[in-house]
Amino acid sequence: MREDLLSLVRLHLKLHPGFGSADLAKLLYQGVMGMDHLLGDRERFIRALEEEWEGLGPVALAGEVLLEPVHPVDPIARLNLRPAKGAGLCLADLAPLFADQPPRGGRLEDLLTLWNEASALAREGRIPFREAELDRWGEVLRSGKHLPGHSAQYRELNRPAYRLVHNAAGPRWREVLAPVGRSADLP
Numbered sequence: 001m002r003e004d005l006l007s008l009v010r011l012h013l014k015l016h017p018g019f020g021s022a023d024l025a026k027l028l029y030q031g032v033m034g035m036d037h038l039l040g041d042r043e044r045f046i047r048a049l050e051e052e053w054e055g056l057g058p059v060a061l062a063g064e065v066l067l068e069p070v071h072p073v074d075p076i077a078r079l080n081l082r083p084a085k086g087a088g089l090c091l092a093d094l095a096p097l098f099a100d101q102p103p104r105g106g107r108l109e110d111l112l113t114l115w116n117e118a119s120a121l122a123r124e125g126r127i128p129f130r131e132a133e134l135d136r137w138g139e140v141l142r143s144g145k146h147l148p149g150h151s152a153q154y155r156e157l158n159r160p161a162y163r164l165v166h167n168a169a170g171p172r173w174r175e176v177l178a179p180v181g182r183s184a185d186l187p
Contacts, residue, residue, distance in 0.1 A: 001072055001073060001117070002117055002120075002121070004072035004073050005072040005114065005117050005118060005121065006121055006126055006127065007072070008027075008031075008069060008070075008071070008072045009024065009027075009118065009121070009127050010127070011068070011069070012024075012027055012068070013127070013128070015063060015064075015065065015068060016154060016157070016158050017157040017158065018151065018153035018154045018156070018157040018158065019154060020129075020133075020151045020153060020154065021129050021130070021133040021134055021136075021137050021151075022137065022148055022149065022150065022151040022154070023150050023151055023154045024118060024129060024134075024137070025115075025137040025140065025141060025148035026148040026149060026150055027070055028111060028114045028115055028118060028141075029111060029141070029147065029148050030070045030076070030078070030164055031069075031070040031071030031072070031074070031076055031114065032071070032104070032106035032107070032110050032111040032114060033104055033106035033111065034076060034103065034104025034105075034106060034164055034166050035104070035163065035164040035166075036103040036104050036105070036106070037147065039099065039101070039103060042099045042100070045098070045099050046095045046096075046099050049091070049094075049095055049098065049099075049163065050091065050095065052081065052161060053081060053085065053091050056081055056082050056085055056161055057082065057085075058082070058085045058086045059082065059086055060080070060082045060083040060086050061082060061158070061159065064080055064082060064083055065080065065083060066079065066080060066083040066084060066087060066177075066180065067079055067080075067165070067168060067177075068080070069168075070164065072114070075167055075168045075169035075170075076104065076164060076165065076166055076167070076168065077164070077165050077168040078162040078163070078164060078165075079094075079162055079163055079164075079165050079168075080161065080162045081161040081162055081163070082161055087180040088179070088180070089176065089177075089179075089180060093176050094163075094176065097165075097172055097173065097176060098163045098164075098165070101165070101166045101167070102166065102167075103166075104164075104166050108141075108142075108144050111141060112138075112141060112142060115134075115137075115138055115141055116138075118134070119131070119134045119135075119138060122134055
């Protein structure tokens with residue numbers, strides 16, 4: 001799994017200028033925990049998605065892909081909203097798929113295992129993160145009390161607008177993504 005994790009982190013470094021240690025923490029958190037914390041209130045979730053969708057232009061940012069994996073081996077992915085809108089995907093189809101997907105049910109133990117592997121990759125010089133920053137984020141993750149967010153630099157450079165697909169290989173998602181030539185073939 002270590003090489004898969006290395007590939008995942010390198011992909012995000014390539015796709016996202018300004019990808020720092022906070023963004024690594026968010027990536028790995030999402031990969032394990034999903035967006036379960038957002039799915040408790042279905043109506044609120046859909047309303048927030050609709051508001052964000054309406055505020056987006058239909059043109060993807062340079063280098064922005066439709067789907068990007070957030071776990072080294074599981075088919076959980078971010079579906080970027082600008083490319084989705086630009087590809088003609090319908091929010092009326094997407095919203096219930098996002099809102100009604102089963103919870104990810106991730107475990108803190110699994111998140112910490114991934115985090116420790118990422119920290120080891122950094123210590124080996126295979127990914128460009130400072131050990132002190134990773135140690136600090138490791139403490140935050142271990143506390144289980146704080147959901148990591150994107151760094152200010154990441155937000156400014158990438159303007160993230162996405163929702164998580166807990167099983168991008170599932171038949172319902174394949175059906176919705178098929179018209180734009182995408183299924184579970186994550187980048």
